[in-house]
Amino acid sequence: MTILIPRRTFLVGSATAAAAMTVGQEARAAGPVKAAWVYVGPVGDFGWSYQHDLGRKAVEAALGDKVKTSFVEKVAEGPDSERVIRQLAGVNDIVFTTSFGFMNPTERVAKQFPKVKFEQATGYKTGANFAEYNARFYQGRTVAGTLAGLLSKKGVAGYVGSVPIPEVVMGINAFTIAARKINPNFQTKVIWVNAWFDPGKEADAAKSLIDQGADFINQHTDSPAVVQTAEARGVMAVGEASNMQNFGPKAQVTSNMDDWGPYYIERIKAVIDGTWKSQSVWLGMKEGAVAMAPYGPAVTPEAAAAADKVKAAIIAGTLDPFAGPIKNQKGELKVAAGQTIADADLQKMDWYVEGVQA
């Protein structure tokens, strides 16, 4: 069952927070495990928060009356989120906070509620009752890059970027590396819209990339506007976070989808069994956290076979998307043959590979 908690009740005052704190100290009573989610966006964004909420629904479907879930959406990153997290901690057994900016507030609240479990997405800190989880979205972009290398006739892809942070940069690089393995002259033109969410601007960016010669558009933004624009202009595109096929029945070759369901089910089961332990995981295709939408009509059987092969190799662990040799934009060797990029360096990535124009 779902309990929709109106945002306002959380902002009533800190007096209730103090009262809630004592509740949190008690051992977990018998009955369903109570799990809560904190979303940075609206569940109706058809992107990031929407996919986390699908994960929550998957938990309900899988565990039935063994779990009681609730969520708070549109929580601004910052001091306000700490209040929301603290209130949820008072009445839940486990709290998932699903954005990078919730990391420090979650850590502080976790220290005050040692019996409650906390899990925070896309951060890097952990504690005794505070776990961290993230997904290797770049693996999906490697598959998309393989498709781009095979399907783009001009050998020029456009990439609509949101905000220049390592997470986005590593996606652009993974995509370009994969495409250049097939077409050594492949180019990726990048346009930053400097926003996570502005459908109009995302569409304008896609239009300008298409006008400047790109016939394959990838994106790291949150709305279906890019896929929709590609459809209207008759070029190919990759969806983001959700399956955006409705907006580009011909244009969408695949979509880089997040699937948090399996992870959430596993972690809540662990709470039920009493086996939950703090950890820091970076999930990938192997764990099912990154999945590709079914191929669109533009994907030839050969391209589909090649993409499936790459996917299988990533899952089997035989293909590392960042295996050397990798050169930077100036053509200097950054990663030697036989080497790869460590996770810690990926999380700080601030340089582009050869073939990226940004």
Next chain:
Amino acid sequence: MNLSILVPLLVSVITAATPLLLAATGELVVERAGVLNLGVEGMMLVGAICAFAAMFITGSPILAMLAGAAAGAVLSALFGVLVLTLASNQVATGLALTLFGLGLSALMGANFVGHPIVPLAKLAIPGLSSLPVIGPLLFSHDALVYLSVLMTGAVGWFLNHTRGGLILRGVGESDTSAHSIGHDVIRIRYYAVLFGGAMAGLGGAYLSLAYTPMWVEGMTAGRGWIALALVVFAAWRPWRVLAGAYLFGGVTVLQLYAQGSGFVLVPTQFLTMLPYLATIVVLTLMSSGSVRSRLAAPACLGKPFRPVS
């Protein structure tokens, strides 16, 4: 830069400018009547979802545009009751209207997320639309693009060349004087507020019907605030609103094209903040004595009016 890029670039500028122009033209009339409605963003969002829903359910673009305008007007009527009839604080009420519109549109739109619609049709004009360069540039747009320019002209003509426009400006400049010579200040302001709401609703409708034919929460992404800034930037003159909307739209689109061609002179973040910077500059200029007389805001802007008989 050759024509094959220039023409689509300019078409993108027109698309980017149209929602700003529609909403700002409406807000201009509201402010010239002496009322400050900061709820443009909220009215645009409610207009966007209502237009989208009407299009999704009925499939009629005309009904969809009407629904967008009507939704904006209904929300502005609520604002009118609060600030005009009950004389509440206009700034606080306008901000509340934006928050209300944000939540209301999300609630109404919950079942419309993830569904595409047929975009608003481009109206081809026989003979003209097939002309090279100016055909795609000037004569191949949808109804709302033409309407936005027509409405700017109509508002300019109304304000400067009609008795009604003179009265509306009089109400905005000196409510007590207008009242003392027998004009119904509150009623005239209601008309202005309703017009502003309908235009903001149309601006939102343009987003969900033509710009990006879809519904997603918060899809205006701050365009209501840019429209408000535009009115100040244009010093309350309709044709300057038109120029400003195309300038702001132009800067946005141009910087995207510049990035795509690898030709970036200034950081993109700087260009993103340009509209707001321009507004601050205009506001600063306005506060200095010599410029003030030429750029002056309506004297009664934001002041509540209580008729004393």
